[in-house]
Amino acid sequence: MSSKLYPISIAASLMAGTALADAPNVTVDIAPIHSLVARVMQDVGAPSLIVAAGASPHEYNLRPSEARALQDADLVFWVGPNLTPWLESAINTLASDATATALLGAEGSTELSFREGASFDAHDYEDHEEHDDHDAHQDHDDHDHAGADPHAWLSPDNAAVWLNVIAADLSAVDPDNADAYLANATAGREEIAAMVAEIDATLAPVRDRNFILFHDAYQYFETSFDLAASGAISLSDASDPSPARIADVQAQIVAQNVACVLSEPQFNPGLVQAVMDGSTARTAILDPLGSDLEPGPGLYPQMLRNLAGTLAGCLAD
Numbered sequence: 001m002s003s004k005l006y007p008i009s010i011a012a013s014l015m016a017g018t019a020l021a022d023a024p025n026v027t028v029d030i031a032p033i034h035s036l037v038a039r040v041m042q043d044v045g046a047p048s049l050i051v052a053a054g055a056s057p058h059e060y061n062l063r064p065s066e067a068r069a070l071q072d073a074d075l076v077f078w079v080g081p082n083l084t085p086w087l088e089s090a091i092n093t094l095a096s097d098a099t100a101t102a103l104l105g106a107e108g109s110t111e112l113s114f115r116e117g118a119s120f121d122a123h124d125y126e127d128h129e130e131h132d133d134h135d136a137h138q139d140h141d142d143h144d145h146a147g148a149d150p151h152a153w154l155s156p157d158n159a160a161v162w163l164n165v166i167a168a169d170l171s172a173v174d175p176d177n178a179d180a181y182l183a184n185a186t187a188g189r190e191e192i193a194a195m196v197a198e199i200d201a202t203l204a205p206v207r208d209r210n211f212i213l214f215h216d217a218y219q220y221f222e223t224s225f226d227l228a229a230s231g232a233i234s235l236s237d238a239s240d241p242s243p244a245r246i247a248d249v250q251a252q253i254v255a256q257n258v259a260c261v262l263s264e265p266q267f268n269p270g271l272v273q274a275v276m277d278g279s280t281a282r283t284a285i286l287d288p289l290g291s292d293l294e295p296g297p298g299l300y301p302q303m304l305r306n307l308a309g310t311l312a313g314c315l316a317d
Contacts, residue, residue, distance in 0.1 A: 024174050027069045027095070029078035029087060030057050031290050032153045033103065033162075035300035037077050039188040040166045042297055044177045048073075050087070053291045056266060057084050070094040074173055077166060080104035083150035101169055104152055108161040111148040112219050120216075120231055154288060154307075155220035156196050159300060160189045188297075195301045199225060199308040206315035211260040212249060212275070214267050217288055221307060230256050233275055240268070246275055253279045260314035262286050284314035 023045025028034040034049045041047060048069035051057045057079075062070070070076065073095045080102035081088045091100050105111065152158045167185035171178035203225050216232035233249050234241045241249075252258065253276070261283045263272045272283055290303035 022174075023177065024074035024170065025069075025072045026075045026077065026170070027073040027098075028076070029084055030153075031293070031295050032159075032288075032300050032303060033077055033079060034295055035290070035297060035303075036153075036159055036162055036188070037166050038295070039191075039297040039300070040163060040170060040181050040184045042184050044174075044180050044184075047077075049295055051084070053289075053295070054265065057289070060084070060086060062090060067094055070098075073098040075169060076100040077169075078102055079150050079153065082147050099169060099173060101165065103158075103162045103165060104148060104150055106162060106165045108164075109152065109158045110155060110220075111152060112223065114147075114149050115216055115219060115232075120229060149216075149219060151217045151288060152220050153300075154218060154304070155224050156192050156304065157224065158220065160192050163188045163192075191301060195304060196224075199304060202305075202308045202312050203227065206312050209260070209315040210256045210258045211262060211311070211315060212253060212258050212281075213286075214261070214263040214272060217264075218286070218307075221288075221304070225308070227311075230258055233261075233271060234267075240271065246271070249275050250277070250279075253281055260284060260311070262311070262314065264288070265291060282314050284310050286310055 023041065026037060026041065026045070026047040028037050028047045028049055030051050031049060031053065034047055037047045048066075050062070050066050050069065051060055052063075067090075070090060071094045076091055076095050076098050078084060078087055078091075078100070082104060091098070103109070153162075163185040167181040170181045174181075207226055210230045213229050213232045215234050216229075218229065221227070222229055231249060231252055233246065253261070258279070258281050261272055261276050261281050263269065263283065263285050265285055265287055276283060286307055287303070288307070290299045290306070293299045293302055293306075
C-alpha cells in the first residue's frame with residue numbers, strides 16, 4: 001500500500017469512530033426488534049441486545065454486560081411487559097433516565113388478543129385493535145393470556161410502523177443524525193415490502209393446508225399472510241399441555257387431516273411426537289426469534305423468510 005494512502009485511511013477510521021461515539025446508546029430486548037433498530041441506526045451506530053440468542057424472553061436473568069448496557073442507555077426499545085415482564089423493573093431500576101419505548105401499542109400498529117382452547121375458530125382472527133396513540137410507558141398485563149398477544153413483531157405491517165417510531169425516537173435524542181435515521185427507516189420499509197411479496201409467493205401453494213402449532217405465537221404471521229392454524233398444543237410457552245389438551249389436539253389432527261405439526265427449538269420434542277402418534281403429519285421447527293441468525297439489520301427479514309420456507313416445506317405434498 002502506498003504511504004500516501006495512510007492519512008486518508010486514518011482519517012476515515014477516525015471519522016467512523018466519531019460517528020459511533022456520537023450516536024446515542026441504545027439497548028433492545030429481543031433479536032427481531034434489535035434488527036429493526038439496527039436497520040434504522042445503520043452507518044450511524046449499533047444498538048445493544050439484551051436477551052441472548054436461544055434464551056426465552058419471558059424469563060431471563062440479566063448478565064452483568066447486559067445490565068451495564070441498560071445503565072448506559074439513552075434509549076430502550078422493547079416489545080413491552082406482555083413479552084418480558086421482568087424487564088419493566090430492570091428498566092425502572094437501571095435505565096430510569098433513558099427514554100423507554102414499548103412498541104406494542106405504538107400508534108398505527110395492530111394488537112391481537114390471545115386465542116384460547118386447543119382449536120382456533122375464524123373469529124379469533126377478528127379480535128384486534130388499531131391503536132390511536134403512542135405511549136412509551138403504557139401499562140400492560142403480564143404474559144398470562146389476559147392481555148394482548150405480544151408476538152406482534154411477526155407482523156411485517158407492525159415492523160414497518162415500528163421503523164418509523166424508532167426513527168422518530170432516535171431523531172428526538174440525536175437530531176444531528178435525523179436525516180440518516182429517516183432514510184434508513186424508509187429503506188427498511190421498502191425491504192419489508194419486497195420481503196412480503198416474496199413470502200406471499202412462497203406460501204401461495206400451501207395456504208389451504210392445515211397445521212398445528214406447539215405454542216400459539218404465530219397469529220400475527222398467519223393474519224399477515226392469510227394462513228390459519230388449526231390449533232396449538234400448548235396454551236403458553238411457559239407450561240406443558242395437560243393430557244386432556246393433548247388428546248384434543250390428537251383428535252383434531254385426524255379430523256382435520258392436519259399436514260404438519262410445528263414446534264420451536266426450546267420445546268420438548270417428545271410432546272410433539274406424543275401428539276403426532278398414529279398420524280401421518282410431518283413436523284418441523286419454527287424459530288420466531290431468529291436464534292440461529294447473526295444479530296443485525298438483516299436478521300428480521302431473513303427470520304420471516306425462514307418461517308415461510310419452513311412452513312411451506314412442511315405443508316408441501
